[in-house]
Amino acid sequence: MRYERVRAVSTExxxxxxxxxxxxxxxxxxVEIGGKLILDEINLKIxxxxxxxxxxxxxxxxxxxLRALSGTLPVADGEVILCTEPLGGLSRATIACSIxxxxxxxxxxxxxxxxxxxxxxxxxxxxxxxxxxxHDRERAAAAxxxxxxxxxxxxxxxTLSAGEKQLIAIALGLAQETPILALDEPTVHLDLxxxxxxxxxxxxxxDRARTVVAIFHExxxxxxxxxxxxxxxxxxxxxxxxxxxxxxxxxIADAWGIPQERAARL
Amino acid sequence: MTPPRLxxxxxxxxxxxxxxxxxxxxxxxxxxxxxxxxxRQLFGVDVPPFIQSAGATSIVMELRLPRIxxxxxxxxxxxxxxxxxxxxxxxxxADPYVLGTSSGAAxxxxxAILLPIGGVAWELGGVQLAAFLGALxxxxxxxxxxxxxxxxxxxxxxxxxxxxxxxxxxxALSLVMLASGANLRAIFSFLLGGLDGATWPRLAAxxxxxxxxxxxxALRGRALAGFLLGDEAAQHLGVDVRRERxxxxxxxxxxxxxxxxxxGLIGFVGxxxxxxxxxxxxxxxxxxxxxSAIxxxxxxxxxxxxxxxxGVPVGVITALIGAPFLLWLLHRARTGYAx
Numbered sequence: 001m002r003y004e005r006v007r008a009v010s011t012e013x014x015x016x017x018x019x020x021x022x023x024x025x026x027x028x029x030x031v032e033i034g035g036k037l038i039l040d041e042i043n044l045k046i047x048x049x050x051x052x053x054x055x056x057x058x059x060x061x062x063x064x065x066l067r068a069l070s071g072t073l074p075v076a077d078g079e080v081i082l083c084t085e086p087l088g089g090l091s092r093a094t095i096a097c098s099i100x101x102x103x104x105x106x107x108x109x110x111x112x113x114x115x116x117x118x119x120x121x122x123x124x125x126x127x128x129x130x131x132x133x134x135h136d137r138e139r140a141a142a143a144x145x146x147x148x149x150x151x152x153x154x155x156x157x158x159t160l161s162a163g164e165k166q167l168i169a170i171a172l173g174l175a176q177e178t179p180i181l182a183l184d185e186p187t188v189h190l191d192l193x194x195x196x197x198x199x200x201x202x203x204x205x206x207d208r209a210r211t212v213v214a215i216f217h218e219x220x221x222x223x224x225x226x227x228x229x230x231x232x233x234x235x236x237x238x239x240x241x242x243x244x245x246x247x248x249x250x251x252i253a254d255a256w257g258i259p260q261e262r263a264a265r266l
Numbered sequence: 267m268t269p270p271r272l273x274x275x276x277x278x279x280x281x282x283x284x285x286x287x288x289x290x291x292x293x294x295x296x297x298x299x300x301x302x303x304x305x306r307q308l309f310g311v312d313v314p315p316f317i318q319s320a321g322a323t324s325i326v327m328e329l330r331l332p333r334i335x336x337x338x339x340x341x342x343x344x345x346x347x348x349x350x351x352x353x354x355x356x357x358x359x360a361d362p363y364v365l366g367t368s369s370g371a372a373x374x375x376x377x378a379i380l381l382p383i384g385g386v387a388w389e390l391g392g393v394q395l396a397a398f399l400g401a402l403x404x405x406x407x408x409x410x411x412x413x414x415x416x417x418x419x420x421x422x423x424x425x426x427x428x429x430x431x432x433x434x435x436x437x438a439l440s441l442v443m444l445a446s447g448a449n450l451r452a453i454f455s456f457l458l459g460g461l462d463g464a465t466w467p468r469l470a471a472x473x474x475x476x477x478x479x480x481x482x483x484a485l486r487g488r489a490l491a492g493f494l495l496g497d498e499a500a501q502h503l504g505v506d507v508r509r510e511r512x513x514x515x516x517x518x519x520x521x522x523x524x525x526x527x528x529x530g531l532i533g534f535v536g537x538x539x540x541x542x543x544x545x546x547x548x549x550x551x552x553x554x555x556x557x558s559a560i561x562x563x564x565x566x567x568x569x570x571x572x573x574x575x576x577g578v579p580v581g582v583i584t585a586l587i588g589a590p591f592l593l594w595l596l597h598r599a600r601t602g603y604a605x
Contacts, residue, residue, distance in 0.1 A: 072501045096504030103499055109356040110549040112494070120550070123492055124504030129485040131269055131552040176503070 008097050011083050011179055012209065021048050023180055023211050024069055024099075025081030031068050031235075032076045038064045039235045042078070048179070051206040052213045053222040055247075056232035057256045062215045065232065066182055069213075071095050083179065096124035099180040100173035104188060106165045108158055114168050115153040118143055121175025143174040147201060163194030170201065181205060183214040187221070199225050219247055219266060231255055269553035272546070276560035283564060284338065287571045288330045295322050303327070328466075336464035336528055337570040337580075338563040339473065341535055343480045343525040345562025346555050347518040348536025349543070350483050353490045353551045354514050355421050362522040362536035365428045365515070366404035369435035371526040374400020376442045376453045391468050393456065394527040398472075400435075401523035405515075407431050414515055421497075458579035459530035461570050472528040479521035484559050486514060487552030494549060532581045534588045535562050541592065 022045055029042035039061050046052055054062045067073035069080055071087050080087040083098050090098075100121070108117070121143065122136035132140070144150050149167040152160065157168055166186055173181050186202065187195045195218070203225050206212040216222050222229055222243060229246040231239040233255045239246040249264040256263070288304075289295040295303075298315050303326045305313040347362035355364065363369075378396030408414070412427040443453055489510040492500030497507050525532075539561040540554055547553045569583040 067498075070502060072498060091504075092501060092506050093504035096502060099502075101499075101502040103495075103502075106495070108494060108549075109352070109358055110494070110544055112549050116548045116550060117494075120491055120494065120503060123488060126488065129487055129552060129556075131487075131550055 007083075007094065008177070011098070022046075022081055022084050023048060023050075024213070025079075026069065027079045027081070029068060029078035029080060030076045031064060031073055033073075037235060038073075039068060039075075041236055042068070044230065044237065044240060046180075046211060046213065048211060049206060049208050050211050050213075050228055051203065051226050052211070052228045052230060053226035054213065054215045054230045054232065055217070055219055055222055055255075060232040060255070061235040062232055063184055064235070066101065066184055066213070066215060070099050070101050070182060072101075093124045096176065096178075098178055099182055100176035100178040102169045102173040102181070102183040102186060104184045106157060106169050111156045111158065113153065114149065114155050114157050114160070114171075115140055115144060117157050117168060118171045118175050121172045121177075124176065139177065140171075140175050143171040144168075146174055146205075147171045162189050163191070163197070166190065166194070166198055167201075170198070174205070179209065180211050180213065183212070185215050185217065187216065187218060195221070219252070223247055269547050269557060273556055273560065276557065276564070280338070280560055280564050280567070283567055284334055287334050287337075287567055288326055290571055291325075291330065291574065293322075293325055295326065300326060304331075332466045332469045333461050333464045333570070333574075334567065336461050336469050336472075337567045339469075339476045339480070340461070340525040340529045340532065341539075341562040341564070341566025342559040343476050343521040343562070344532065344536035344566070345539035345558040346480050346484050347522045347525075348562075349540030349551065349554050349558040350486075350490060350514050350518045351536075352540055353493055353549075353554070354511060354518075355425060356493065356496065357421070357425065358541065359537070360425075361533075362518065362525070363432070363531075364425065365408045365519060366432040366435060367401040367519060367522045367526060368531050369432040369439065370404025371397040371401040371523065372453075372457055372531060373435050373439045373442065374398070374403070375456045375530075376439055376446065379449050379452045379456070380442065380446055391471055394463075394468055394471070397456070397530075398523050398527035401526050402519065404431055404435055405519040405523070409515065414511060455579075456530045459532040459581040460573070460579050461529050462574075464528060468528060472524045475520050475524040476528070479517045479524065480559060483514065483517040483521060484555040486510070486517070487550065487555050490514060490551040490555070494551075529580075532566065532584060534581075534584045535566055538588045538592050539565055 024046040026042045026044050029039060031039040042065065054065060056062050064073055068075055082090060082095060087095065119132040119136055119140040122132055122139060144153055147167045147170050149164065149171060152164055152168065157165065160168065170186065187198050190198065199221055202212050202214060226243065228241065229243050230237055231246050231251060238255065239251055249260055252266060253260040253263040285297050285300050289297050289300045299322060302313050302315055303323050305311045307323065307327055344362050351360040351362060351364050352358060374396040375393050378393045383392065408428045408431050412424040414424060443450060446453055489505050492503040492505035500507050540558045543554050543557045543561055547557060565584065565588065569587055570580045573580040573583045
């Protein structure tokens with residue numbers, strides 16, 4: 001068995017027996033790009049089966065936080081933990097077996113069937129020059145079914161609507177079969193119907209085997225659906241806890257720079 | 267059909283076409299005789315019909331076989347390199363020459379043609395060597411300026427730097443051609459591309475980089491598959507983006523440089539073949555690259571056979587066959603599967 005597979009099995013086992021298992025951790029993380037401070041004093045711990053929303057104004061560092069936690073943004077100082085291990089020592093393939101990151105947009109250079117695209121989620125689980133195996137195709141089909149998009153399997157992803165694309169992107173993340181599913185603004189550009197669909201899907205996806213971390217702009221939706229909210233401002237975490245404690249009028253007014261009496265009506 | 271079956275079927279088809287192509291020419295040799303001669307000369311096996319005149323043997327082994335092998339290797343290299351660049355740069359218009367290889371090779375060859383050097387060794391492959399070095403030099407320049415493998419490069423800037431370097435080298439080539447006088451025809455014939463010069467010694471010199479780079483690149487589809495969704499997504503799918511980009515660019519450039527050195531500038535194969543393959547099996551490079559190798563070999567072999575029968579540069583034929591075929595396929599492409 002491959003190391004990644006062994007690790008995935010042992011991770012799954014550890015998650016089941018240890019209630020304090022640390023899936024994601026950050027200790028005094030600081031990130032700089034070209035001398036500019038992007039993230040500072042980031043401390044957090046996310047456990048098994050949590051449903052976490054990251055909110056904040058544009059430029060607050062939400063996407064950078066997700067990138068630092070998934071190892072695509074190098075940290076200048078501090079330490080990121082992924083499945084109890086320091087992220088710095090893990091290979092890209094190992095990271096990809098622990099955390100799936102669903103990006104904000106699917107842009108493809110060539111015509112690509114939805115099922116072909118979702119099968120790419122199996123890349124970190126394989127090795128060598130051969131294409132997707134029967135097992136890979138089966139997992140991809142299962143992921144498409146899980147998001148309710150089986151009927152789109154044979155469609156060219158480039159011809160799908162924004163809502164359909166988002167479902168395919170989530171299926172791609174699910175096909176990676178990781179304990180953590182991270183999403184960058186999964187409901188952006190979507191109409192109300194698709195927003196509700198995606199939000200309900202995310203709620204149903206978080207369980208004992210999968211933690212969901214997502215960046216959101218719609219704080220009304222976050223309030224209803226996410227038991228834990230991380231509020232960011234200027235590259236720092238300013239509040240972390242239940243929606244009632246984090247999304248107060250005073251904090252919202254401060255984080256987004258709007259008058260407090262206006263924030264109270266959100 | 268699944269990609270592995272297509273690969274086997276394509277390889278069988280290619281072998282059959284190769285036998286027919288060897289037999290085709292001013293002296294026609296029957297396919298059975300060709301197989302018999304090849305089996306005897308290459309493997310020491312006697313296969314009926316056993317009729318092996320010295321003349322036919324010499325035509326097959328000395329004249330046609332090196333040229334047919336060169337067409338297969340060059341076609342495969344250009345198609346695989348083109349497919350790899352298209353995936354890597356996420357651009358359907360990318361071809362093997364996207365990093366300035368063609369202009370670099372042409373300038374190198376033109377300078378070599380003008381240099382007052384003689385001697386047997388130079389006649390054998392001086393121009394080819396200069397073309398090879400010119401191609402690599404232009405890639406090295408683009409690599410350095412665009413910062414490939416630094417982790418900071420942007421796809422658009424790689425393409426633009428490649429275009430700028432190619433334009434600069436093309437301008438230098440024009441100056442060299444203006445100053446070339448009587449040698450203009452020799453330079454022009456290199457620019458048109460062709461396999462007339464594919465002799466055993468030249469093939470042997472180019473074979474190692476051609477075969478090694480093409481094979482290794484065709485087997486790196488897993489890493490290139492991640493690039494379909496962009497660099498960031500590739501990382502999230504477990505691809506070491508910096509490392510894989512360096513490897514893919516190096517292998518694709520090496521294959522292209524060796525192909526250009528052996529056959530001059532042959533267009534269209536590297537652009538169109540990967541697209542034809544994608545229409546059949548989808549965009550996953552794990553299927554596209556190996557099948558492009560077969561497809562590129564097949565297209566160039568057919569084109570070169572036509573080219574030598576009517577005495578036209580092979581590059582003209584690849585475009586004449588390839589372009590209408592692509593347009594026809596685009597018209598009848600399966601629903602929702604346009605390029």
